[in-house]
Amino acid sequence: MLKNIILITLILTFCYKFSLSQDKRQMDGFEGEITGKIVDNASGKPMEYANISIFSLRDSSLVGGAITDAKGFFKVEKLKPGFYKVKVDFIGYERYINTAKVNPQNPSANIGTIKLKPATTQLSEVEVISEKPMVEFTLDKKIINVEKNIITAGGSATDILRTTPSVSVDMDGIVSLRGSTNVTILIDGKPSMLSGGDKAAILEQIPASTIESIELITNPSAKYDPEGMAGIINIKTKKEKRNGTNGLITLNYGTWEKYGASVNLNRRTGKFNVYANYDYRNNDRNGYRKMYREYYNDDTLVSIINVLSDRKSSSLSHTFKGGLDYNLSPMTTINASGTYRMGGHQGSDYNTDLIYDNLYDLTQSYTRDEISNEDNNNTDLTLGFKKKFELKDRELTADAYYSLSNENESNKYIQNNILPDTITPEQKSIDDSKFKNFTFQSDYTEPINEKTKLDAGLKYMLRSTDDDYKFSNCDTISSDFYNDTNLSNHFVYTDKVYAAYTTISKEWKKFSIQAGLRAEQTEQNGNQETMDSIYKNDYFSFFPSFHTSYNLPKDNKLQISYSRRINRPSIRSMNPFIDASDPLTMHTGNPYLKPEYINSYEVGHIKDWKKFSLTSSLFFKQTNDVISRYRLVDSIGAMTVMPINVAKAQSYGFDFIISYQPVKFIRLSGDFSWFKTTLSGSNLETDLTSSIFSYNGRFNASVFLPKSFSLQVNFRLVGPSVMAQAIRKEFYTVDAGLKKDFKNKKISLSLRFSDIFNTMRFRVVTNDPTLKAQIEFKRQSQVAYITLSYRINEGNKQKEKNKNIDMNGGGEMDMGE
Helix, strand or coil: CCHHHHHHHHHHHHHHHHHHHHHHHHCCCCCEEEEEEEEEECCCCCCCCEEEEEEEEECCCEEEEEEEECCEEEEEEECCCCEEEEEECCCCEEEEEEEEEEEEEEEEEEEEEEEEEECCCCCCCCCEECCCCCEEECCCCEEEECCCCCCCCCHHHHHHHCCCCCCCECCCCCEEEEEEEEEEEECCCCCHHHHHCCCHHHHCCCEHHHHHEEEEEEEEEECCCCCCCCCEEEEECCCCCCEEEEEEEEEEEECCEEEEEEEEEEEECCEEEEEEEEEEEEEECCHHHEEEEEEEEEEEEEEEEEEEEEEEEEEEEEEEEEEEEEEEEEEEEEEEEEEEEEEEEEEEEEEEEEEEECCCEEEEEEEEEEEEEEEEEEEEEEEEEECCCCCCEEEEEEEEEHHHHHEEEEEEEEEEEEEECECCCCEEEEEEEEEEEEEEEEEEEEECCCEEEEEEEEEEEEEEEEEEEEEEEEEECCCEEEECCCCCCCEEEEEEEEEEEEEEEEECEEEEEEEEEEEEEEEEEEEEEECCCCEEEEEEEEEEEEEEEEEECCCCCEEEEEEEEECCCCCHHHHCEEEECCCEEEEEEECCCCEEEEEEEHHHHHHHHCCCEEEEEEEEEEEEEEEEEEEEEECCEEEEEEEEEEEEEEEEEEEEEEEEEECCCEEEEEEEEEEEEEECCCCCCCEEEEEEEEEEEEEEEEEEEEEEEEEEEEEECCCCCECCCCCCCCCEEEEEEEEEEEEECCCCEEEECCCCCCCEEEEEECCCCCCCEEEEEEEEEEEEEEEEEEEHHHHHHHHHHHHHHHHCCCCCCCCCC
């Protein structure tokens, strides 16, 4: 009996092993497929370019993917036997998820015809087509959507930035983020002329109507350039996604001789998308400067200088932009664009200078008229390549950028001496400068599985500047001008940066993490040809980054981040030549400046309610070798300003952004930043340490009225800021705008008022043992603007939107947008 049982067991075991080997041989060579068709739920039309992703149900790894063809069909091949999750994505539509099984008995799993529905949000019994919120958040940046901003209608990128949370813009157009002017500004993620040219002038030439959003990246990951202490501001321009011809024509006028016009056209058909833009801007802006200085030696008053300056400025610019996108295949795209800006400005600065001795007796008095004329042109060229793969999120890009800027500025100086009654020869200067920037960058993304992703990239950047400054004096006898070699200057500078980075990111159900490392080699070369001096500085740096977020209960999210940053000295700050065109305030550079290194830490919190949202951040920055302006004053009170490396600086504080919609026709938003900055210059003077608490705040109210009217009011408060030897005082402004839409939103008429109470002025105070000074700057900021906009094909857009809503059985809520 036992023998029979053993024999039967052996036979059954052999049969089982044999069947397994047969199944294994059958499985080893097996490759299955998943197929299907994607159509629009409302129209039933096939949807081309829908993205299909296939994940293993066993370990959630991404195993395959595809893009639908012109008839909406897709096929994902070479799949091993098993159970799979199928995801279907298309921009503007709800995601579809299903499962499928593939095995030798079912080698081709057809999931049938999938009907995708447009993404919508249900509010009570009224359907609202999804609109972008004012502020969006990702793991490493805040996105401020600004295209609906009324109080910047007819304005420029500068006006947009003045309304952006945590961002400030001073009288001269200098942009700061969280109180720091060391910020990198990009356009569509590209450096353009903003990396080396006159940033303020270029931002004034970018129409507000072409801007879709502002991205604030206060703690960038290793993927981004580490330059800029405060982080990165990325200006994203609008890109038309509708087929056919679309466009926008804008005309605007502002009081005190301010004119503007722009035309933006886009044609998208088949594989091509072509666009062209033109912008004209004429801007007259006058102002004044007041300066009062007291110079001391051993606590004894030596002299007093009082200067009153009347400033007039008129600028003109033309901007042309064109480009195309071409889909070589559903997976491969190339793009090219070019921008050409031309213009200039004319201005005068009429100064009255009074100099007193320590007994308050007038010892010198004169007037000095500085007349300037500048012509400039800038060219930006870009070429891009993008390759997607059937595996979702796998992507390869390569981009090349080239920028060229030419500036020619001429100045004339006429001084009339009153006391003593002497003659100062007329003077003039010509500044010829060229700036070039070439950048090549390639990035690759590899999805390891559905929740894990690896990014890597390489970058090369070459920047060069050739600045030739000639200063001439007039011979009082012959009336001829001769070159003053003591005041003339020719400086040639180049820097090269070689960079490589990698980041890895991982998501769990409530937790996500990203870590990265960037390495850069910098080579700087300066040639002061006038002084026959050559300067060279090479250095290698690592820049780690870390970001993490955790989803807490009740719609709370916590974010923690760290990054290391660098702020390289500007070209002008390294030029050692002394500019003595103003004998009372001379400027010079410092070729031995070292770069600033910044360690930045940030903790953020996000909370959403039904009608209310709040985001808050705590931040801390430690900066070594801070670059700051330093002043040396001689015995008569004449000042020489130069940049130096201060030992270190610390900045910490918090900011928050709130938005609230009490009823459907009112939207309220506000932001507030509070921070303390401390500069320590113990490496120079034991008492060269300054610190200050500062703050910035905004409040914005938008009201959508009946009959297509909308109203917006903005209040802005800018707190004091600290420098090595001075403090800039606080100020506030109030702006307002009113908009009316006509002809189904094809035509819009906007009226806006900037700085209603004329309170935008900049005051700087210095109070140290050798110098006590007060300076006040003011430019014309109280202006009324009227803007007329005409949208090409906007009526067709509205009809198409209404048609889609009717087909889905709903109606769109009018949010005044």
